[in-house]
Amino acid sequence: xxxxxxxxxxxxxxxxxxxxxxxxxxxxxxxxxxxxxxxxxxxxxxxxxxxxxxxxxxxxxxxxxxxxxxxxxxxxxxxxxxxxxxxxxxxxxxxxxxxxxxxxxxxxxxxxxxxxxxxxxxxxxxxxxxxxxxxxxxxxxxxxxxxxxxxxxxxxxxxxxxxxxxxxxxxxxxxxxxxxxxxxxxxxxxxxxxxxxxxxxxxxxxxxxxxxxxxxxxxxxxxxxxxxxxxxxxxxxxxxxxxxxxxxxxxxxxxxxxxxxxxxxxxxxxxxxxxxxxxxxxxxxxxxxxxxxxxxxxxxxxxxxxxxxxxxxxxxxxxxxxxxxxxxxxxx
Numbered sequence: 154x155x156x157x158x159x160x161x162x163x164x165x166x167x168x169x170x171x172x173x174x175x176x177x178x179x180x181x182x183x184x185x186x187x188x189x190x191x192x193x194x195x196x197x198x199x200x201x202x203x204x205x206x207x208x209x210x211x212x213x214x215x216x217x218x219x220x221x222x223x224x225x226x227x228x229x230x231x232x233x234x235x236x237x238x239x240x241x242x243x244x245x246x247x248x249x250x251x252x253x254x255x256x257x258x259x260x261x262x263x264x265x266x267x268x269x270x271x272x273x274x275x276x277x278x279x280x281x282x283x284x285x286x287x288x289x290x291x292x293x294x295x296x297x298x299x300x301x302x303x304x305x306x307x308x309x310x311x312x313x314x315x316x317x318x319x320x321x322x323x324x325x326x327x328x329x330x331x332x333x334x335x336x337x338x339x340x341x342x343x344x345x346x347x348x349x350x351x352x353x354x355x356x357x358x359x360x361x362x363x364x365x366x367x368x369x370x371x372x373x374x375x376x377x378x379x380x381x382x383x384x385x386x387x388x389x390x391x392x393x394x395x396x397x398x399x400x401x402x403x404x405x406x407x408x409x410x411x412x413x414x415x416x417x418x419x420x421x422x423x424x425x426x427x428x429x430x431x432x433x434x435x436x437x438x439x440x441x442x443x444x445x446x447x448x449x450x451x452x453x454x455x456x457x458x459x460x461x462x463x464x465x466x467x468x469x470x471x472x473x474x475x476x477x478x479x480x481x482x483x484x485x
Contacts, residue, residue: 171344171372172218174225180343181336181368182215185327189219192325193226202255203227204324205278205305207263209312211451213369214329216308217261223306224257231257236265242273246285249277254301263307264314271319278305278322311447331366331455340368341375350379351388356395363399365408365452377402407456407475414476416449417458420468421478428465 173179176186189206196203206223208216224231232248239245239260252258260266266274276282281300307323309315320326332340338361345352352375360378364371378390378398387394403411419437420427435442440449450466453459458472473479 167348167376168369168372171347173222176222176226178343179215179218179222180339181332182219182329185219185329188325188327189223190226193223197227202302202304205322206307207312207315207320207323207326208306208308208329209310209326210329211331211367212310213367214331215368216329217259219327219329220257220259220306220308224259227255227257229255229257229304231259233259233261236260236262239266239270242269242285245270245273246283249273249283249300250298252301252303254303256301256303258303258305260305260307262309264309264311266319268316271316274305275318275322311443331452332368334361334366337361337364337366337368337371341371344372344375345390348375348379350375350382350390352378352390353392355392356390359392359395359399359406362406363404363408366455370408374398374402374404405475408452409475413449413453416445417453417468417472417476418478420466421473421476426473427460427467428462430465434466 176190179186192203192206203223206220208219210216221231230253232252234248239248248258273284276284277300281302283298283300285296285298305323307315312320312326312328338357341352341357341360341364344350345357356378360371360374364374375390378394381394381398381401382388382390390398399405405414409417416434416438420429420434423437424433431442431445435445438445450459450461453472454461456471458469458475460467460469
């Protein structure tokens, strides 16, 4: 158990090392980077804190990295917390009351903030006021505290779960989309250089294609390829090593993992490829509907293996061919 924990901690340390610290090192998401540069430069010229920012998108696309880059560009410090850890209004009050001037407050998984917490955030974001209730019952009284200038940066994978009043209080909202394959290849090359891993172009291309257009996944695959060559006494990640790495991870050439294949095969085998409602699929897989919509479907839709229609989900012909299934004539 101790070895497993050490491996997990080592991976976390490596992830920190691989995280870009300058704009020039951050590959992809060019439009967002350009917009953020303008916001930051304008705030610097006015000598004001930047507007509150909201980043949303699938896990592993760089929301936390962007928040840290913004902090670095401003020369500020950052306090980091997450929605699940702020359970009571007192927890948030303690965080807000300890902020320094122009400090960044980063809240990850912001969609998991409860409504009472959001109510405390509204005046803090708008007028830099912290309203707290002291005492209970008839003797309770409201106290208002002034907060120093600060910027809230929130990140979420489920922006639809944030209340409209909270979303409206962010000065800028950015959606991080999947990366281009060429950008993923550049990320793998950069990470390999940092880790001291020799990798050829064929292996880079193979790992990039299986990385689900996501930097975090790309780095994970590279780390496992590095493990493979170290254990087997190899000096370079080549095509053969890349393919063997994917094989022992049970990841195929387009990045489908075992749960993706189970998902697609369930629709194909039990529901003739669809259309079938998401609730029915969730029941068949004994899975939560939210997991289906947020974890299973986005990537499959991105590569064209799954379609959402008014009648339900339909597996595309390309997915049938990839899985070696006989395509339904309705999908041709």
